[in-house]
Amino acid sequence: MLEKTFDPKTAEPRLYEAWENSGAFAPTDDPKAEPFSIVIPPPNVTGSLHIGHALNNTLQDVLIRFERMRGKAALWLPGTDHAGIATQMVVERQLAAEGNVGRRDMGRDAFVAKVWEWKAKSGGTIVNQLRRLGASCDWSRERFTLDEGLSAAVRKVFVGLYKENLIYRDKRLVNWDPHFQTAISDLEVEQREVDGHFWHFAYPLEDGSGEIVVATTRPETMLGDTGVAVHPSDERYKALVGKKVRLPIVDRLVPIVADEYADPEKGSGAVKVTPAHDFNDFQVGKRHGLEQINILDDFGRINTSAPADYAGLDRFVARKKVVEAFEAADLLRGIEKTRHVVPHGDRSGVVIEPYLTDQWYVNAEVLAQPAIKAVEQGDTVFVPKNWEKTYFEWMRNIQPWCISRQLWWGHRIPAWFGPDGAIFVAETEQEAEAAARAHYGKDEPLSQDEDVLDTWFSSALWPFSTLGWPEKTSDVARFYPTHTLITGFDIIFFWVARMMMQGIHFMGDVPFKRIFINALVRDAEGKKMSKSKGNVLDPLELVDEYGADALRFTMTAMSGQARDIKLSRQRIEGYRNFGTKLWNATRFAQMNGCARAAGFDPAQVKVPLNRWIVGETARTAKAVTDALADCGFDETANGLYRFIWNQFCDWYVEFAKPLLTGDDEAARDETRATTAWVLDVILKLLHPVMPFVTEELWGQTADLGAPREHQGFLMTARWPDLPQSLIDPAVDADIGLMIEAIVEGRSVRQGLNVPPAARPPLLVVDATPAHRKVLEEGAALVERLLRVSEVRFVDAAPAGSIPYVVGGATLALPVAEFIDIAAERARLTKETANLATDIERTAKKLDNADFIARAPEEVVEENRERLAEAQAALAKLQSALARLGVAA
RNA sequence: GGACGUGUAGCUCAGCGGGAGAGCACCUCGUUGACAUCGAGGGGGUCACAGGUUCAAUCCCUGUCACGUCCA
Numbered sequence: 001m002l003e004k005t006f007d008p009k010t011a012e013p014r015l016y017e018a019w020e021n022s023g024a025f026a027p028t029d030d031p032k033a034e035p036f037s038i039v040i041p042p043p044n045v046t047g048s049l050h051i052g053h054a055l056n057n058t059l060q061d062v063l064i065r066f067e068r069m070r071g072k073a074a075l076w077l078p079g080t081d082h083a084g085i086a087t088q089m090v091v092e093r094q095l096a097a098e099g100n101v102g103r104r105d106m107g108r109d110a111f112v113a114k115v116w117e118w119k120a121k122s123g124g125t126i127v128n129q130l131r132r133l134g135a136s137c138d139w140s141r142e143r144f145t146l147d148e149g150l151s152a153a154v155r156k157v158f159v160g161l162y163k164e165n166l167i168y169r170d171k172r173l174v175n176w177d178p179h180f181q182t183a184i185s186d187l188e189v190e191q192r193e194v195d196g197h198f199w200h201f202a203y204p205l206e207d208g209s210g211e212i213v214v215a216t217t218r219p220e221t222m223l224g225d226t227g228v229a230v231h232p233s234d235e236r237y238k239a240l241v242g243k244k245v246r247l248p249i250v251d252r253l254v255p256i257v258a259d260e261y262a263d264p265e266k267g268s269g270a271v272k273v274t275p276a277h278d279f280n281d282f283q284v285g286k287r288h289g290l291e292q293i294n295i296l297d298d299f300g301r302i303n304t305s306a307p308a309d310y311a312g313l314d315r316f317v318a319r320k321k322v323v324e325a326f327e328a329a330d331l332l333r334g335i336e337k338t339r340h341v342v343p344h345g346d347r348s349g350v351v352i353e354p355y356l357t358d359q360w361y362v363n364a365e366v367l368a369q370p371a372i373k374a375v376e377q378g379d380t381v382f383v384p385k386n387w388e389k390t391y392f393e394w395m396r397n398i399q400p401w402c403i404s405r406q407l408w409w410g411h412r413i414p415a416w417f418g419p420d421g422a423i424f425v426a427e428t429e430q431e432a433e434a435a436a437r438a439h440y441g442k443d444e445p446l447s448q449d450e451d452v453l454d455t456w457f458s459s460a461l462w463p464f465s466t467l468g469w470p471e472k473t474s475d476v477a478r479f480y481p482t483h484t485l486i487t488g489f490d491i492i493f494f495w496v497a498r499m500m501m502q503g504i505h506f507m508g509d510v511p512f513k514r515i516f517i518n519a520l521v522r523d524a525e526g527k528k529m530s531k532s533k534g535n536v537l538d539p540l541e542l543v544d545e546y547g548a549d550a551l552r553f554t555m556t557a558m559s560g561q562a563r564d565i566k567l568s569r570q571r572i573e574g575y576r577n578f579g580t581k582l583w584n585a586t587r588f589a590q591m592n593g594c595a596r597a598a599g600f601d602p603a604q605v606k607v608p609l610n611r612w613i614v615g616e617t618a619r620t621a622k623a624v625t626d627a628l629a630d631c632g633f634d635e636t637a638n639g640l641y642r643f644i645w646n647q648f649c650d651w652y653v654e655f656a657k658p659l660l661t662g663d664d665e666a667a668r669d670e671t672r673a674t675t676a677w678v679l680d681v682i683l684k685l686l687h688p689v690m691p692f693v694t695e696e697l698w699g700q701t702a703d704l705g706a707p708r709e710h711q712g713f714l715m716t717a718r719w720p721d722l723p724q725s726l727i728d729p730a731v732d733a734d735i736g737l738m739i740e741a742i743v744e745g746r747s748v749r750q751g752l753n754v755p756p757a758a759r760p761p762l763l764v765v766d767a768t769p770a771h772r773k774v775l776e777e778g779a780a781l782v783e784r785l786l787r788v789s790e791v792r793f794v795d796a797a798p799a800g801s802i803p804y805v806v807g808g809a810t811l812a813l814p815v816a817e818f819i820d821i822a823a824e825r826a827r828l829t830k831e832t833a834n835l836a837t838d839i840e841r842t843a844k845k846l847d848n849a850d851f852i853a854r855a856p857e858e859v860v861e862e863n864r865e866r867l868a869e870a871q872a873a874l875a876k877l878q879s880a881l882a883r884l885g886v887a888a
Numbered sequence: 889g890g891a892c893g894u895g896u897a898g899c900u901c902a903g904c905g906g907g908a909g910a911g912c913a914c915c916u917c918g919u920u921g922a923c924a925u926c927g928a929g930g931g932g933g934u935c936a937c938a939g940g941u942u943c944a945a946u947c948c949c950u951g952u953c954a955c956g957u958c959c960a
Binding site: 641 | 892902912918921927943960
């Protein structure tokens with residue numbers, strides 16, 4: 001006998017271990033099985049499971065379990081990302097906390113060794129947390145972006161792109177993060193709106209004939225100014241173009257140039273130009289041949305290009321000092337408060353500086369073209385489709401991708417410099433040396449580039465590097481391209497777009513055929529969850545409290561497309577209860593001898609109730625299968641919920657009770673067998689979403705009755721494929737009538753406060769022969785569920801009985817003694833009024849010649865029926881109302 | 889400023905040309921064995937607003953307002 005409730009705490013770890021040990025997570029070797037692969041969006045190795053991971057990985061697991069049960073060679077390939085900055089940050093922080101020497105004092109090799117040490121000890125956290133969620137990843141294929149194999153892929157790709165001139169080295173402005181002292185890509189910059197000031201500075205003209213006023217939000221950059229720009233058509237300044245101003249503080253003469261970048265409408269119409277520290281000014285400077293003076297160091301301090309009393313100052317200290325100097329010199333012409341957008345590092349949170357350095361770039365524009373085309377022609381589709389617009393928008397305006405980072409943790413760039421600065425790019429040092437020898441005609445000492453690659457450079461290769469590329473492995477042949485990528489929209493640019501580019505370029509085929517973009521999880525108030533706001537729901541805590549199945553079901557049910565998910569505990573609790581409901585239904589079945597019958601054929605059942613549930617099961621199986629095949633996760637969950645709770649438990653089990661305990665042996669046996677069969681189908685259909693409770697029930701009912709076709713785990717059982725011919729519309733209608741007779745009858749009873757203990761008869765006043773037959777045969781059920789003494793067929797309803805109309809039948813409850821006549825008159829009056837309105841509207845519609853002429857035949861017919869039914873019901877209620885008058 | 893999206897019951901959301909649904913919350917009632925992690929019933933919505941298309945609009949089109957996200 002089953003326990004009273006399912007205990008996830010003990011069952012989940014036990015079941016997961018059993019699955020994993022059985023090898024069920026690996027794809028089948030069957031060569032006939034169609035491959036179906038998913039690569040996990042690799043979480044940062046520093047990460048721990050947050051609610052977004054829970055959603056994303058639940059959906060992947062639902063899909064992979066479904067396809068596995070459908071007989072595919074299903075591979076869900078897991079792994080983690082080395083996460084350059086994030087990991088380096090964690091380890092540095094740890095070193096500091098432990099009172100160790102810092103990274104720089106320690107030296108590169110020692111530090112990297114420390115990081116590996118950290119990874120070995122703490123890097124597996126998230127992977128184990130995925131297990132708690134029930135993720136059926138093939139752990140035997142687990143990868144890490146810094147693995148030897150993946151590193152080989154990175155080197156090969158780098159060298160390949162370099163040889164095609166798609167990777168190049170360039171000196172230009174980058175987004176410089178003074179906190180980490182590294183360049184970062186455009187995508188890693190967050191534009192934040194902050195309060196600031198516009199300082200208006202007067203620059204005296206060289207000839208002493210006056211001044212020109214410029215405004216800036218970053219006064220310290222004036223130390224690097226090399227020009228002033230005015231608009232060419234700006235009459236105010238026409239005469240000044242070509243003259244020079246004398247920069248205060250630095251005492252440098254800089255030219256006034258005419259450039260369309262200057263906006264005559266803004267401020268004074270003149271702008272200062274700092275080519276080395278502003279992206280726009282960089283362009284202006286290039287156009288006019290202005291000098292580029294770098295005034296910062298790697299830490300964001302003023303360097304020695306500035307006057308001595310500024311050198312070494314932090315940029316924000318220098319800002320103040322510059323303003324003070326202008327004020328002291330009586331050259332400060334105004335201060336204006338403003339809100340403006342300032343770039344911040346997404347990891348460090350500090351203000352980013354445009355900074356002139358040598359970096360490596362990928363010519364993304366070239367790689368983007370085939371990636372755009374692939375989505376245009378549908379080789380890869382986005383689900384929901386709208387996201388392709390976001391993808392196109394970015395891809396069509398793509399900028400060069402800065403891929404070098406001044407970090408130590410990551411893939412070292414495979415480039416070596418000769419003594420004269422010549423560059424040798426090669427997959428190995430030996431090859432680089434050989435190339436250098438050929439170049440110089442002799443051995444020369446080489447030094448490898450100190451920088452590492454952007455983490456996303458290696459994740460861009462994930463769909464093929466993890467399968468073993470550049471080796472020609474059977475996995476590459478079998479599982480590339482992968483089928484579906486499930487990920488969040490926040491990394492469409494960072495990751496998805498770049499996988500598309502690299503996959504197509506190196507594999508000649510898209511990395512995945514379908515991209516499902518899942519929603520973003522927020523708290524119940526719709527706020528993005530973050531530790532600082534303290535509104536984080538920890539998925540592991542939720543798993544502890546409600547079980548993994550409940551969390552998974554919640555995630556699945558709420559995964560409606562392209563929306564935010566606002567998560568609340570109540571919701572999870574409700575779905576935990578759903579699991580309990582199924583558990584108890586199974587327990588009920590077990591208690592009533594429901595067991596699989598050998599050779600049971602659902603198409604052969606005779607009892608109408610059984611025919612009905614078999615049909616409903618087939619209907620649900622098809623709906624769930626179709627939904628899952630289309631990534632309709634929420635539909636899947638909601639459909640199963642309704643079927644299991646509102647149809648199977650609420651009606652089938654209730655209706656089956658008399659049959660299970662009755663004397664009709666044939667009906668009893670058939671009902672037992674049917675129940676067992678339906679439950680087995682339910683377990684299969686629900687398994688992808690709630691793997692634990694279903695697997696447990698599957699195991700616990702393994703010995704009930706005839707052995708199953710599939711003896712092993714539910715997770716490896718075959719997905720149900722039921723013909724729709726199992727649906728019998730006539731039986732549907734009959735059971736529907738029964739349900740309606742009971743539901744409406746209950747409504748009448750409770751609406752009139754008839755005591756629950758009262759057992760009046762149910763009178764059937766008039767009914768078609770078919771309806772009469774159904775109610776006759778179902779009498780016992782109606783008696784039990786409507787709490788009536790009997791179902792009696794009469795010619796007319798006695799005075800004071802309360803009628804209600806169901807389908808074509810008029811039913812009545814003689815409960816006059818219990819009820820408030822006035823209340824009942826009010827009820828009937830309200831109902832007749834509703835019917836009258838409905839009749840009026842429908843009649844009006846049917847009177848409309850345009851409607852008759854233009855509306856589809858079935859709609860017209862439907863309205864005719866509606867009218868007829870409403871009129872009949874109205875007549876019945878009116879006569880009841882009349883009788884009520886008599887009774888009163 | 890541009891792009892995308894969203895405004896439906898108190899809350900979270902489905903629906904999307906032919907008289908609006910679910911879960912939770914709320915109110916009332918109910919323990920003789922599947923389940924109180926339950927059962928039964930009920931209240932509650934000019935489907936943001938204004939125009940238009942249509943025999944018919946919550947659904948399609950246009951505009952307005954509000955909110956959100958991303959990109960400048």
